[in-house]
Amino acid sequence: MTPRFDPTRAIVYDLSRGQLRDDEGQARLNLPYFLLERLCDHAGAEATREFGSSLGGEIGRRIRDRLGSGADQANIGVWAEHLGGHVALLGLGDLSLERWGRALVVRIAGSPSGATALLSAVVAGALQRGLGRSVQTVSFPLEDAVALLVLSQQTAERARSLREAGESLGRVVEELHRGAA
Numbered sequence: 001m002t003p004r005f006d007p008t009r010a011i012v013y014d015l016s017r018g019q020l021r022d023d024e025g026q027a028r029l030n031l032p033y034f035l036l037e038r039l040c041d042h043a044g045a046e047a048t049r050e051f052g053s054s055l056g057g058e059i060g061r062r063i064r065d066r067l068g069s070g071a072d073q074a075n076i077g078v079w080a081e082h083l084g085g086h087v088a089l090l091g092l093g094d095l096s097l098e099r100w101g102r103a104l105v106v107r108i109a110g111s112p113s114g115a116t117a118l119l120s121a122v123v124a125g126a127l128q129r130g131l132g133r134s135v136q137t138v139s140f141p142l143e144d145a146v147a148l149l150v151l152s153q154q155t156a157e158r159a160r161s162l163r164e165a166g167e168s169l170g171r172v173v174e175e176l177h178r179g180a181a
Contacts, residue, residue: 010089037115052122059086095108120148134152
């Protein structure tokens with residue numbers, strides 16, 4: 001049986017010691033997002049991507065450890081539950097995974113304003129480490145969320161070109177499907 005995401009004691013607050021720990025005993029922090037955003041702005045885009053990818057990689061490792069040998073066979077719903085739970089624990093929003101034909105779209109609602117680059121790197125890092133596949137994400141702002149199209153490097157470059165030409169997420173997916181036929 002595939003283990004479900006369990007937030008119970010995922011973060012333990014020890015107020016008498018002024019500490020936060022996760023269920024593996026690692027120290028955690030609780031800080032205002034705007035301070036992290038300011039740090040990322042000062043560090044630059046490449047450092048933000050590296051930080052987000054490392055953070056996502058840690059999430060992917062935790063998911064893979066939790067799912068064990070069934071990680072590669074786990075269905076999209078299991079991955080959505082675990083990845084979404086970890087993203088929520090970080091305070092980065094409410095994640096859901098969607099299949100658009102052969103395309104995988106990660107939708108994150110309620111994320112902090114300005115967090116798209118960080119979210120993109122976190123999701124890509126988690127999927128890379130958790131599934132052992134090299135992926136990139138291409139972001140699309142939505143009215144109430146951000147959508148991240150999960151792609152290979154070559155396909156991501158084409159999707160970015162289409163997005164920069166003003167194409168919507170739906171049109172980009174349509175064009176990518178048409179090109180793969």
